[in-house]
Amino acid sequence: MHELDELPAGASGREVWRALGRAGLIEQVYRDGAVPAGVDATRLGRLLAAVDERFPVGTTLSVCVQLATVLPVLASGAGPAAWALARGVGGEAVTALAATDGGTGSDLTALATEVRLDEAEIEVTGVKRWITNATAADEFLVLARHRPGRHFTNFTWVLVPAAAPGVTVTPADTSLFAGAGVGHVRFDRVRLAGRHVVGRRGRGLPSFARHIGTERLAGALWAVALCRRTLAATRRRLAERPHGDGVLWDLDGVRQRFAGCVVDVRQLDALTREFGDRITRGRDSGAAALLKAAVGRTVDRVLAECAQLQGADGFGSGGAQALRAQAAVFGIGGGVTEVVLSAVADDALAWLADLGTTSRS
Ligand SMILES: Cc1cc2nc3c(=O)[nH]c(=O)nc-3n(C[C@H](O)[C@H](O)[C@H](O)COP(=O)(O)OP(=O)(O)OC[C@H]3O[C@@H](n4cnc5c(N)ncnc54)[C@H](O)[C@@H]3O)c2cc1C
Numbered sequence: 001m002h003e004l005d006e007l008p009a010g011a012s013g014r015e016v017w018r019a020l021g022r023a024g025l026i027e028q029v030y031r032d033g034a035v036p037a038g039v040d041a042t043r044l045g046r047l048l049a050a051v052d053e054r055f056p057v058g059t060t061l062s063v064c065v066q067l068a069t070v071l072p073v074l075a076s077g078a079g080p081a082a083w084a085l086a087r088g089v090g091g092e093a094v095t096a097l098a099a100t101d102g103g104t105g106s107d108l109t110a111l112a113t114e115v116r117l118d119e120a121e122i123e124v125t126g127v128k129r130w131i132t133n134a135t136a137a138d139e140f141l142v143l144a145r146h147r148p149g150r151h152f153t154n155f156t157w158v159l160v161p162a163a164a165p166g167v168t169v170t171p172a173d174t175s176l177f178a179g180a181g182v183g184h185v186r187f188d189r190v191r192l193a194g195r196h197v198v199g200r201r202g203r204g205l206p207s208f209a210r211h212i213g214t215e216r217l218a219g220a221l222w223a224v225a226l227c228r229r230t231l232a233a234t235r236r237r238l239a240e241r242p243h244g245d246g247v248l249w250d251l252d253g254v255r256q257r258f259a260g261c262v263v264d265v266r267q268l269d270a271l272t273r274e275f276g277d278r279i280t281r282g283r284d285s286g287a288a289a290l291l292k293a294a295v296g297r298t299v300d301r302v303l304a305e306c307a308q309l310q311g312a313d314g315f316g317s318g319g320a321q322a323l324r325a326q327a328a329v330f331g332i333g334g335g336v337t338e339v340v341l342s343a344v345a346d347d348a349l350a351w352l353a354d355l356g357t358t359s360r361s
Pocket residue numbers: 065096097098099100103104105106107129130131132133177182329332333334335336338339342
């Protein structure tokens with residue numbers, strides 16, 4: 001994508017987002033160029049692969065969350081949400097997705113961030129941690145509770161301007177995700193007009209569940225691109241690295257381990273293609289959970305093998321060992337691998353039955 005060629009290799013998520021928006025590349029990720037119509041998986045995959053090829057993992061993470069989750073959730077709102085959506089599609093504004101709370105992130109319905117909803121005014125109080133784009137955001141799309149208890153209707157999306165009195169952002173203490181602006185956000189009795197509620201009150205959790213499926217698909221598309229380019233780089237190195245009378249690639253043990261990774265990535269790619277439509281059109285949350293479980297496991301295996309096959313050089317700055325640590329986010333962000341495996345276990349019999357149907361047809 002030549003639109004990205006002008007940017008330096010270390011460009012931040014915000015810089016890349018602006019370039020993509022100005023070139024009209026954000027809207028083309030959605031069917032008919034309309035965010036509410038949902039993503040076109042092929043075009044989304046192509047865009048994420050282009051960003052991944054050229055920029056740090058953190059920068060791709062920043063773009064991925066906005067494309068897959070933030071813009072589609074904003075599309076369910078009017079007023080400030082519609083305005084943030086329009087500026088987001090144009091690359092002029094960055095909105096961060098603030099779902100993970102100060103407590104355990106995996107236990108979403110225990111989140112403590114509160115919104116007091118009155119007709120004319122709302123008030124938001126709470127803490128969100130490990131939020132991508134936090135330090136670069138113009139706005140935060142906050143998942144908050146308006147009622148105590150775990151019932152799925154107790155949660156509502158709220159759009160909080162980063163400049164509102166009572167909002168404090170602290171960068172996360174990590175060097176792993178350059179370009180992503182990861183940070184923690186405190187909302188201290190932030191008072192806003194009632195029109196900052198996004199979508200209908202009480203629809204926060206169903207809406208999140210619906211859109212997190214797209215984020216999981218996006219993660220899978222990105223994971224395939226990341227594994228592919230890392231394997232290609234590893235293969236080049238193995239073909240050049242002298243060993244005995246030849247090179248490392250001549251060793252059968254090395255070739256077999258590498259081939260195992262190729263098999264793993266091809267399997268993930270096949271699963272991504274099989275489930276693309278089920279997730280984007282059918283809103284199949286079970287398929288999204290299974291895909292996310294496959295991503296976490298595949299990325300871990302493939303990048304660990306690539307790092308090992310690069311020997312000491314893998315520890316060089318920006319090398320395969322650092323990439324492996326960054327890529328561990330595929331097994332954490334947007335739902336840890338254990339949680340999505342639990343969802344697969346819940347549906348285990350249905351998955352097996354589905355397999356029988358597929359293999360007979
Ligand atoms: C780089 C990065 C970017 C992120 N960006 C965002 C963002 O933009 N927006 C946002 O809202 N959040 C974001 N997150 C937060 C992310 O979604 C959470 O980290 C994730 O949901 C897990 O929550 P947690 O970190 O609190 O882990 P915890 O819930 O504390 O879990 C810790 C560990 O306990 C185990 N565990 C937890 N639950 C179970 C279970 N049910 N069964 C078995 N084992 C379990 C797992 O091993 C898990 O890794 C980001 C995180 C990272 C690292």
